[in-house]
Amino acid sequence: MKKLNYIILIFSLLIIPLLGQFAVSAETANSNNENEIKRNINEIDDITKVVVSEFRWKQKTKGIPGIFDYVEINNKLTVDIKDVRIEVLAYDSKGILYKFLIPIKGEIRGNSKKRFYSILTPILNLFPDETMVNVESAKLSYQSDNLKIKAKNAIKINNFDYIVENIASETVQVKELDFINESSNYFKDIVFSIEFYDEKNKLINSVPFKVRGVIGPKEKKVAKNFQIPGINIKYFSEVKLSVFKGDLIDAKEYISEGGDSKLVDESNLRDSRALPRKDIKINDFKIINKSKNTIGLINIDLTNRSRFKYENIVLSIGFENKSGNTFTSKKIRIKDILLPYSTKNFINAEFGLVDNDFAKINLAILSADMIGSVKEVKKSKPNNMIKNKRITKDLKAFKGNNELIILNSNLGTLTSVRVLNVSDNKIFNPVFEIKLLDENSKNLKTLLIKGEGPIDSKKERTYRSIKIQDFNSYEYVNYTIEFISGEKLK
Numbered sequence: 221m222k223k224l225n226y227i228i229l230i231f232s233l234l235i236i237p238l239l240g241q242f243a244v245s246a247e248t249a250n251s252n253n254e255n256e257i258k259r260n261i262n263e264i265d266d267i268t269k270v271v272v273s274e275f276r277w278k279q280k281t282k283g284i285p286g287i288f289d290y291v292e293i294n295n296k297l298t299v300d301i302k303d304v305r306i307e308v309l310a311y312d313s314k315g316i317l318y319k320f321l322i323p324i325k326g327e328i329r330g331n332s333k334k335r336f337y338s339i340l341t342p343i344l345n346l347f348p349d350e351t352m353v354n355v356e357s358a359k360l361s362y363q364s365d366n367l368k369i370k371a372k373n374a375i376k377i378n379n380f381d382y383i384v385e386n387i388a389s390e391t392v393q394v395k396e397l398d399f400i401n402e403s404s405n406y407f408k409d410i411v412f413s414i415e416f417y418d419e420k421n422k423l424i425n426s427v428p429f430k431v432r433g434v435i436g437p438k439e440k441k442v443a444k445n446f447q448i449p450g451i452n453i454k455y456f457s458e459v460k461l462s463v464f465k466g467d468l469i470d471a472k473e474y475i476s477e478g479g480d481s482k483l484v485d486e487s488n489l490r491d492s493r494a495l496p497r498k499d500i501k502i503n504d505f506k507i508i509n510k511s512k513n514t515i516g517l518i519n520i521d522l523t524n525r526s527r528f529k530y531e532n533i534v535l536s537i538g539f540e541n542k543s544g545n546t547f548t549s550k551k552i553r554i555k556d557i558l559l560p561y562s563t564k565n566f567i568n569a570e571f572g573l574v575d576n577d578f579a580k581i582n583l584a585i586l587s588a589d590m591i592g593s594v595k596e597v598k599k600s601k602p603n604n605m606i607k608n609k610r611i612t613k614d615l616k617a618f619k620g621n622n623e624l625i626i627l628n629s630n631l632g633t634l635t636s637v638r639v640l641n642v643s644d645n646k647i648f649n650p651v652f653e654i655k656l657l658d659e660n661s662k663n664l665k666t667l668l669i670k671g672e673g674p675i676d677s678k679k680e681r682t683y684r685s686i687k688i689q690d691f692n693s694y695e696y697v698n699y700t701i702e703f704i705s706g707e708k709l710k
Contacts, residue, residue, distance in 0.1 A: 269296040272306060272353045273333060279625055280348050284642050284678050286341035287627065291353065292545075293336070295328040300361040302327045307356040308341065310348035318346050327361045332544035338627050371466030374403035375410055378440075380461045384451075392448040397431065399463075400440045406474040407466040408434045414448055416456035425453050428464050434474050436483035472499070472525040476561045496588035499526035500533065500558065505583055508568060513659075516571040520554070520583070523563040530558045530588040534632070537571050539578040548576065551586065551632075553692075558588075573697055575659040615648055615707040624650055624703040627680065631699055633691045638682040639703070641675045648674045650683070650706040656696035664696055668704070 271294050278289035295301050303325065310318045320342050328334045379398035392414065401407060415426040429448045435441050469477075471484045501523045508517040518537075524530060533554040538546040552571050558564055623643035630636045631654070641647050649670060656665040671683030 267355060267357060270294070270301060270304065270328075270355045270358050271296070272355060274335075275351075275353050277348070277351070278338070279640070279642070280344060281642055282344050282347045284343060285640070286344045286348070287625070287640070288339040288341070290335045290337045291324065291339050292333055293324075293328055293355065294333045295330060298330045300327055300329050301358045302361040304328070304358045305356045307354045309352040309354070310344070310346065311350040312346040313349045316346060318344070318348070321356055329544055335545055340627075371407055371410060371468070372463045374401055374405060374407065375435075375463045375466065376400050376402050377412075377461055377463070382459070384456075384459075390449060390451045392451060394446050394448060395444065397443045397461075398440070399435075401435045401437060404437045406434065406436050406469045406471060406479070408469045408473070408477065410435065410466040411464040413462050413464040415460045415462065416451070416453050417458040417460065418455075419457040421458070424456055425451070427451055434469065434477045434479045436474055436479050439480065439483055470525075472561075473501075476523055476525040476563075495526070496530055496533070496590070497585045499528060500524055500530065500585050500588060502535075502583050502585065503563065505581075507581065510574055510578070512574050512577065514574055516574045517568045518552070518571055518581075519565060519567050520552075520569055521563065521565045522558060524558045524560055526560060529560055529591040531555065531591055533558060533588040534586045536584045536586050538582045538584075539576065540580050540582065542579045546582070547578075548698075550697075557591070573659050575697060616710045618645065618647060618706045618708040623647070624675075624706070626652075626701055626703065629701050631701075633688060634684075635669060635686045635688055636682055636684045637669075637671060637686065637701065638680065639671075639675065640680040641677055644677050645708045646674050646676055648707040650675070651704045653702055653704045655700045656694055657698045657700065659697045661698065665694055 272291060273294040274290075274292040276289040277286070279285075279287040291306065293304055293306075303323065305321055305323045308320050308322060312318070322339060322341060324336050324339065326334070326336060377397070377399045379396060381395040381397075383393045383395065397412070399410070409430055409432050411428050411430045413426050413428050416424045418424055427448060427450050431441070431443050433441070475481060475484060503521040503523055505518055505520045508519055510516055520535070522533070533556075535552045535554070536549055537552055538549040540546050550572050552569050554566050554569055556564075556566060623641065623645075624647060625640045625642060626637060627640055628638040635654075637652055639650065649672060652669050652671070654667040654669060655663050656667070658664050667688060669686045669688060671686060673681075673683075675681040
């Protein structure tokens with residue numbers, strides 16, 4: 221018997237450490253699995269449901285970067301995706317394969333198609349005779365949970381006074397919810413979670429609800445006398461409340477949303493420069509008139525979240541078909557003034573002649589003029605002036621034949637043109653011809669603009685701030701732009 225007990229003791233001493241190791245390893249494995257899940261939560265399992273439905277080459281000359289005129293991607297998933305990476309398989313006339321990957325930034329809604337324009341490729345080492353394009357990878361479009369974690373750690377619940385009058389009504393009557401922001405951050409629209417537990421402290425159900433408004437650093441908020449619907453439980457033993465998430469905002473948005481200016485450090489509001497695309501927010505818009513062959517009208521509600529006063533606000537309006545593809549776009553200019561930290565509804569803004577049927581539109585801020593701004597005057601450099609004069613004497617006329625490819629253009633009082641020089645020459649001072657067209661593509665006006673400075677061979681360059689006199693006096697629906705002439709070294 222003693223021998224048997226001795227054997228059992230030895231066995232226990234040997235096996236228990238192993239069991240302990242197993243338990244720790246299992247816990248570590250579970251932790252690793254959780255980390256792996258978090259790390260891969262934005263990956264798409266079935267990439268076969270994201271396909272390239274159509275594409276077209278614009279430039280595929282050997283020895284220079286290629287350009288796809290467009291690549292159309294069909295997202296057959298029910299969720300939105302982003303950051304698609306396409307795989308291009310290009311074969312020359314001898315069947316030699318050239319393979320490369322291209323990342324495409326932007327989002328695609330679930331069950332919809334979207335075209336991406338002017339997609340650049342690496343330098344082509346062959347002339348593609350046959351091309352196949354596939355989707356290699358994509359990511360789910362979702363908001364990072366970093367803000368959720370920050371709000372959860374920042375907001376403390378001081379008091380939660382509630383009554384469950386009747387479970388059958390599936391509501392909870394809240395008498396008072398008292399909470400405070402213990403961080404130095406600004407938050408908006410805090411989402412809480414009310415949780416119901418049974419007698420064994422097991423979670424039965426949790427229901428999120430939102431308390432709208434902003435809360436600043438060390439600020440206390442009290443919400444009273446409201447209901448939480450959608451409880452959907454038969455019984456519970458205990459109720460707990462926790463912070464689920466909240467939107468992290470900056471000091472400017474906090475003030476514009478009605479926050480207490482005493483809780484804002486003035487240094488947070490003193491930006492060194494105006495950023496209209498960031499400062500001006502589109503709250504809402506409503507189309508007033510979209511009848512064909514009439515002037516389109518739209519009401520736009522904007523908020524200025526900055527300390528700057530803006531005027532001449534320019535917005536891009538994109539027209540989408542039923543498939544969610546943007547088939548054309550125009551610009552809207554609002555000449556009225558938008559005051560600092562204010563919201564204003566601009567009534568009956570015109571967006572030109574309605575010449576196509578569309579399902580819906582999208583809006584984006586392009587630019588705005590800050591009232592009272594002064595541009596920096598830069599001193600000229602004598603050495604550069606002498607060098608430029610010397611180069612000018614050595615130039616002669618250059619007539620192009622598709623050597624300068626226009627990649628992108630932005631037409632306005634200050635126009636920009638992005639071009640690619642595919643020739644073997646360094647081209648100086650290119651001249652572009654712009655044709656302003658009506659709804660029937662008839663030429664209304666022809667303008668000539670000039671880009672100052674050179675563009676190297678096999679390189680691209682953007683000519684910016686090309687001024688067009690009296691541009692606002694021209695009425696047009698569309699336009700074309702092409703390279704006419706330039707100069708090269710003798």
